[in-house]
Amino acid sequence: MRASDILDPNSQIGVKLRSLYAAVQEEAIPERFLDLLEKLDQAELVASAKAAK
Structure with a gap:
């Protein structure tokens, strides 16, 4: 008998989720996602620079 066979259902779910x-x-993080994050950072810098004026 395997250890996972004797675990209760919640424990089995936990093992599978982990x-x-x-x-x-x-x-790996997709390159497109990294590009989007970079664009967001740039947009936030521009917005904060405009707000500081």
Whole structure:
């Protein structure tokens, strides 16, 4: 009998979620998303510079 077989359903869900989260952490961030973040940073700088005037 495996350890996961004796876990209650909530524990099994937790194990699966931790496994999924770990896999997502290993994925690379898409270049398009990084570009969008950079554009957002630039827009915020421009807006704050205009507000400071």
